[in-house]
Amino acid sequence: AQSVSQHNHHVILSEAASLELGCNYSYGGTVNLFWYVQYPGQHLQLLLKYFSGDPLVKGIKGFEAEFIKSKFSFNLRKPSVQWSDTAEYFCAVKDSWGKLQFGAGTQVVVTP
Amino acid sequence: DTEVTQTPKHLVMGMTNKKSLKCEQHMGHRAMYWYKQKAKKPPELMFVYSYEKLSINESVPSRFSPECPNSSLLNLHLHALQPEDSALYLCASSQDPGGNSPLHFGNGTRLTVT
Numbered sequence: 501a502q503s504v505s506q507h508n509h510h511v512i513l514s515e516a517a518s519l520e521l522g523c524n525y526s527y528g529g530t531v532n533l534f535w536y537v538q539y540p541g542q543h544l545q546l547l548l549k550y551f552s553g554d555p556l557v558k559g560i561k562g563f564e565a566e567f568i569k570s571k572f573s574f575n576l577r578k579p580s581v582q583w584s585d586t587a588e589y590f591c592a593v594k595d596s597w598g599k600l601q602f603g604a605g606t607q608v609v610v611t612p
Numbered sequence: 613d614t615e616v617t618q619t620p621k622h623l624v625m626g627m628t629n630k631k632s633l634k635c636e637q638h639m640g641h642r643a644m645y646w647y648k649q650k651a652k653k654p655p656e657l658m659f660v661y662s663y664e665k666l667s668i669n670e671s672v673p674s675r676f677s678p679e680c681p682n683s684s685l686l687n688l689h690l691h692a693l694q695p696e697d698s699a700l701y702l703c704a705s706s707q708d709p710g711g712n713s714p715l716h717f718g719n720g721t722r723l724t725v726t
Contacts (some may be wrong), residue, residue, distance in 0.1 A: 532711035543614045544655070544702070544717040551712040590654055597670060598643055598709030602654035 501594050502527035504603035512609045515583055521576040521606050523591030532594040533574045535565055536602075539587045547589075550574060561585070586610045615639055618703050624724045627673035627693060633721045635686040635703030641716070643709040644686040646678060647702040649720070655702055661686060661711040693725045 507522035527534065535547040548559025555567040565576045574591060591603040617636045625631050633646065642661050647655035660668035661680040675697075677689040686703055700722050704715040 530711060536717075543616075543719045544704075544715075546714050546716070549712070549714050554669075594711045594713075594715075596711045597668065598645075598660045598662060598706070598711075599657060599718060600645070600715055601657065605654050 501597055502529075502599070504591050504593050504601055504604050506589075506591055506603035508606050509604065510607045510609070513581060514611050514612065516580050517610075519576075519578045519581045519585070519608065520588055521591075521608070523574045523576065523603060524572050525574065525591075525593045526572060526592070527593055527595065529595060531567075531569075532589045532593045533565075533567065533576075534594065535559065535563070535576050535598070536590045536592060538590065538605075543588070555558055581608075581610050583612055585612050614628050614716065614718055616703055616705055616716050618701075618718035618721050621719065622722045622724075624726060625690065625693065626726055628696070629693075630689070630691045632690065633688040633701055633703075633723075635688075635718060636684055637705040637716070638681075639705065639707075639716070641705035642683060643706045643713070644680060644715055645706075645715060646686070646688050647704065647706040647717075649700040649702055651711055655706075659688075660709060667709065690723075693723075695725050698723055698725045 510578045536544045550557045550567045594600040645671045646658040649655040659678045679687040700720040702720045706713040
């Protein structure tokens, strides 16, 4: 069975600070990894995804993530956050049958 | 705005009522999903439809009954719900059920069971 764990439940940081959110997964099959963001009152949006190839993946809004197979990790990063990045961030893993499982989520608050 | 449309946005129902949640997408996606999200929690998978056939049921109680009338529509029929079923119900679709096909989510239906 697949599982996803996110290291931090709440992160508070100032504008222009760098952000890194941890994600570890366990899954025995082909790894398909995603980061989703949920802004207040909005739908879940895809930030980025990894299936294969270059382990450094670039997504929307200046986010990137690095897949490290040896560490079973897929951490999300952004060099300089803005107030508008305040949101809940979910790491997720999908199996070949269509089951997308989410981590517990990290609430990120960016202060002006 | 999302390309997955869910109606209604809000629903209040009593424990003896029967109601339905609706979801529609016109992206030509062949997999559709129902998730349940409680406050401050991640979405939890309920059902997956693949090419209009139910492929995954995550041991959901029978008071929740999914239906996929065609490739663009997904319904969730509700009957005899409990107050603990109050949650945000999310619909999603993906091009196919395969692992590398990301899900596109709707805005959800906020359900309150009284």
